[in-house]
Amino acid sequence: MDAIVSWLTSLFPHMAAPIARLIVHLVYAAILSFVAPVVVVVAFTYMERKVIARIQDRVGPNRAGPLGLLQGFADAVKMLTKEDITPVGADRIVYNLAPGLAVVGTILVYAVLPVAPGVIGADLNIGILYVVAVGGFGMLAAVMAGWSSNNKYALLSAFRVVAQLIAYEIPMVIAIIMVVLAAGSMQMGQIIDAQNVPFLFTLPVAFFIFFVATIAEIGRSPFDLLEAESEIVAGFHVEYSGFKFALFFIGEYMHLFVGAGLGTTLFLGGWRGPGASEATILGVLLGFVYFLVKTVFLIFLMMWVRGTFPRIRIDHLLDFGWKFLVPVGLLALVAVALVLKLPFLSSSVLKWVGMLVANIVVVVVSLTAVSFAARRSRSVALRGVAGTER
């Protein structure tokens, strides 16, 4: 951001630096809250539909505009022209508040997401804590929507949201703590700086837990229980129509982007890559491109999972969260903490190797434990995880 500010002050020599900074921040905030949702939703719905279509041996959208690129805009126009319905007996205030909260909750996270070198809304020194704090808003919106709709399906969905939120927020936080331990800071910028080797390679267990928990928190397949259309029709947003439904939709795709962006920042080295630096505009742009490429790759992974995995059942979901992810996460956390405090691992290279070894040990130990437990238990889910089922 400093590069942009200095570029702006060089362009207008009479402008004072604080004013230039203010302008840059305001513009960035406007982009985040007005442009980003539209771009993100249009781009990723298009991408999702194309990717899923290719996985399913179809063509995907190809009618609206060249290569179907305008499909997202056509959908947006359709959404806006739909009738707005409030069901009888709905709790009006909560009902109308929920869609807005779904979007605002994710926009708040954008503020601490470093999308390019120096380009970050606010590089808080407790950045990642802030993410955890406001990240639950999306789920809260789902609970509110499910409760206030006066619909039995929506209510069932709200039950599931609560259970799922708690079961997956905790492993996610555990994974984040590992990163914080390794980076030695909660500040996003410093977490990125610490990744001379991306944490994906030194903390694979943490990455796996984070990835799964993110999918669960966004509520995407195979964890899309809260809107499982074949069971509870559309879950919490079954009664919403028109623009309010569109807001949930926007919220979901922005959340997808934020989730993948956080994964990129925490585990893939964020915007880091050859030539990316804060010093020049070109370096900033290059960093932005690296960030986008990594984020889109993670999103692609999520879409791939979505296209090929059956939906997990609510009790198995909780089993998997509480009985597998949380213990494994805690084990890995303790292992990583111990490794980092070992006196003879003085150089950073040794620490990385130590963390990787610790992670591998954790994987081996936990899989052995699970397969041992699975042999004695009749839980199909456990056996599935252990791979002992035929």
Added chain:
Amino acid sequence: MSDTTFEKLRAQFPDAVLDVSEFRGDTTATITRETFLDVARFLRDEPDLQYDLLVDLTSIDRRDLGIEPRFVTVYELYSIPKNHSARLKVPLPWDNSTEMPQCPSVAAIWPTGNWHEREVYDLMGIGFTGHPWLHRILMPENWVGHPLRKDYPLGGEPVYFSSDRDNPRFAHLGKPIMEGPSYPSKLPDDVDSETHLVINVGPQHPATHGVLRLAVELDGERIVSVNPDIGYLHSGFEKTGENKRYEKFIPYTDRMDYLAAMNNNLAYVLTVEKLLEVEIPPRAQYIRVILAELQRIASHLFWIATHAHDVSGTIHSLLMYALRERERILDIFEMFCGARLTTSGMSVGGLRQDIPGAFPDAVRSFVSEFWKRLQDYEAMLTRNPIWLSRLKGVGILRAEDAVALGVTGPMLRAGGVPFDLRKAQPYSSYDHFDFDIPTATEADSYARYQVRMREMEQSLRIVEQAVNRLPEGPFCTDDRKVAPPPRSEIDLSMESLIHHFKLYTEGYKPPVGEVYGMAENPKGILGFFLVSDGTAIPYRLHVRGPSFVNLQATDLMARGHLLSDLITIIGTIDVVLGDVDR
């Protein structure tokens, strides 16, 4: 086989059996109403007889035949261990003092009788004493009259084919014809809607495969009871069939289980052929087998597609993959008869036309490719941990429960009962082919999944053998009273012209009698009950839809499971609502 049955029966109950008759290999015994329950229990429990499967339960209104008493209930019994069948008829004397004739209920002896008796009560107006919950099942609760009675007026509602807004005749169009309040269909008394959450899954629900409504009683997400409410798609096929010539009913059979039109055609034409006693040339029999087995694969493909879709959500790719393969089968059907879904491909006496020259090669190329595709599906699902955890142990239907509930087809075989009519009573030259009956023992959804996957392989084997050994010869019988003469003959032979004319103006007239025909459909046994009064129009036509019977097991299978499992269970029943409601 049935002779010994009735000898034993006569020895045991000398007064019960009024009459024993035989027609086309079916033996029918007429039993008095008073002794009927004892007879039924004896037939089920006697070790030499073991009639464990009540295939069908229906009734005849004999008003126009002039036989007293007017109403009679008909029970088609089958013994899986002994492989023999028998039919019981129970005349119901009715002196008009009660609202409707009464018959003892067999729901306690064969639980499958429950829904059958509700159907008879609904459509024919026969009461069943001792029935657990006798309510209408196909027609709305507030319906007046019983449609299958012969005195029920036809064409009660005027249907206009053009609408002229200015014409006062059409003034009532577009206006409600019933009073405003809707009639909530009744729930059984033991449903506790005060302490439990009762939700309607359906009739508009993404996972119910049509207009099926399940009133689900939930304790949290755990299922307390499931109450299926059907009849939304009831189209009165039986009544229609009783007002059409035999041949004209074939297109209606397409629309019952619309995913297995060929199998429905086959079951129906076999029944009519049994009534007529015509000989079908081997070529036609082989082609029928090819078509029926391809249709079985197509039906199972649709099942795996929708099942995966239900268990995973709309995005799951198997939906598209399986439909892509099904499309190739439909292309083959199109090549054969021009239609894809509702084929009406078979006719009484053989086939409508011979297969085109490219047909065997198209089938061969499909078969060779499909072996590989099947392995792809297995790779996606068979060992997928989530798929396993969603299906294993879900919806267990033990063999004894399945038989008692009349459940047939893959659902029965997944419980370990190797009962398949293609082996037990081979029809249409199924005994010429080498194939196995896949079974499983776990009786859960995963077992049913595996049985159906194996069945597709076996069907492929049958198709392969049939297409490679396809005999030459005529494609339909040369009995000119049943099948029309070839076009070339009509120009040369006066006799052929007359046959053709008579066939298309009057149809064929089967002898007086009644037959029951069964065939193994992808979903279970499809049965047709035909009563002929000697005219070209069936006097009574009854259909036993396999989905109708199988759906009855939903409650038993779903109790205690989670709501998500209900979706798995519906998927694993492989229900087609056209088949349920008919």
